[in-house]
Amino acid sequence: MNEDAALLTAYDAQLRGAAEVAGSLSSDRSGPLWRGIFATSGFVSYESLDGVADVDALIAQTVAYFAALPQVEEFEWKTRGHDRPADLGARLEAHGLVPEEVETVMVGxxxxxxxxxxxxxxxxxxxxxxxxxxxxxxxxxxxxxxxxxxxxxxxxxxxxxxxxxxxxxxxxxxxxxxxxxxxxxxxxxxxxxxxxxxxxxxxxxxxxxxxxxxxxxxxxxxxxxxxxxxxxxxxxxxxxxxxxxxxxxxxxxxxxxxxxx
Missing domain, CATH: 3.40.630.30 (Gcn5-related N-acetyltransferase (GNAT))
Known part of the structure; x- marks a missing residue:
């Protein structure tokens, strides 16, 4: 495994999922997703969506979950460039989520x-x-x-x-x-x-x-x-x-x- 791949493996294993909602006021888990509440916003994290049979249903359930919380004005589903399925971004947009600026993940x-x-x-x-x-x-x-x-x-x-x-x-x-x-x-x-x-x-x-x-x-x-x-x-x-x-x-x-x- 080269250095880039080793760093990405460590990043996925240690920094995604529970680690990304650790500073939230409250959090819970739904299938592969960790859902956190930060004051008036929400956050979605996961290590991988591999094995999810119906990604669109998972997205719809997540939108419904946050929509039912009156204190939540917005929530973020943070994707990475190597996530699967490859059309995850398009699926999120179809459910009303809006993409923001693409950033580069640096590790070292x-x-x-x-x-x-x-x-x-x-x-x-x-x-x-x-x-x-x-x-x-x-x-x-x-x-x-x-x-x-x-x-x-x-x-x-x-x-x-x-x-x-x-x-x-x-x-x-x-x-x-x-x-x-x-x-x-x-x-x-x-x-x-x-x-x-x-x-x-x-x-x-x-x-x-x-x-x-x-x-x-x-x-x-x-x-x-x-x-x-x-x-x-x-x-x-x-x-x-x-x-x-x-x-x-x-x-x-x-x-x-x-x-x-």
């Missing part, structure tokens, strides 16, 4: 990213979720991330998730003159060898200066210190070259299909 040795990166003068990187001023900093960072991405969790949702993670998730920022210019989370996945790099965003005027790479490296060093073997990230075309230069490999793609009430 955490040590490959745990390097020292020079920062521009006046820029500092630090973990803030364990500091007294965390609410103000996370609020500023969450607002910045929503501006960059056009969507994303509110500061209250981020803070609640950090509290419920019991230390498995940490929040990191890069600041220039006290202003947050880049931010991202490190989320260790309990009972696995993995941690995830999530929410990485940098203000447009601060890009191209090595700040995102330094933020990534700081999170990687923390992951290695905590015994993590692999890092993974669903990344955009902008982030992919940085992670590739650090040694992570593209193992598949991910596409969220979203149902809106």
């Amino acid at each position: 040795d955490a040590r490959a990213l745990a390097v020292n990166v020079d920062l521009p003068p006046g820029v500092v990187v630090r973990r803030v979720d364990d500091l007294p001023e965390r609410e103000a900093v996370v609020t500023e960072a969450a607002r910045m991330q929503r501006e960059v991405f056009g969507r994303g969790p509110t500061a209250a949702e981020v803070l609640d998730r950090l509290d419920r993670s019991a230390g498995l998730e940490t929040f990191w920022v890069a600041e220039a003159d006290g202003r947050v210019v880049s931010a991202g989370r490190l989320a260790r996945v309990e009972d696995t060898e993995f941690a995830g790099l999530w929410g990485g965003a940098t203000l447009p005027e601060w890009r191209g200066r090595g700040i995102y790479r330094a933020l990534t490296a700081a999170r990687a060093r923390a992951a290695v210190a905590g015994g993590v073997r692999y890092l993974h990230s669903d990344c955009s075309a902008m982030s992919r070259p940085i992670l590739e230069r650090s040694g992570l490999l593209a193992v598949t793609t991910s596409t969220p299909y979203v149902w809106h009430r």
Whole structure:
């Protein structure tokens, strides 16, 4: 088995299914699916749909399940590029789910990213979720991330998730003159060898200066210190070259299909 295939096998076995709904307020299982509730949204995960006799019936049952929960405004069925059946995306669209941007799933040795990166003068990187001023900093960072991405969790949702993670998730920022210019989370996945790099965003005027790479490296060093073997990230075309230069490999793609009430 080559390196790409070995990493994908580890990813499927350790990060899909129960692991993807571990931070939810509640979750249950229906056949091969794990269904999680996160405040006003839902999430569907599975390791494989192999052996499912009627995929369309499974999708219809899932839509009906979330539609019957009045607090759920939307739910995400996250597909991967190597999922079967090959026309799964078309089947989801036929049931009213809308595809969002395709991202690349990157996986690799955490040590490959745990390097020292020079920062521009006046820029500092630090973990803030364990500091007294965390609410103000996370609020500023969450607002910045929503501006960059056009969507994303509110500061209250981020803070609640950090509290419920019991230390498995940490929040990191890069600041220039006290202003947050880049931010991202490190989320260790309990009972696995993995941690995830999530929410990485940098203000447009601060890009191209090595700040995102330094933020990534700081999170990687923390992951290695905590015994993590692999890092993974669903990344955009902008982030992919940085992670590739650090040694992570593209193992598949991910596409969220979203149902809106």
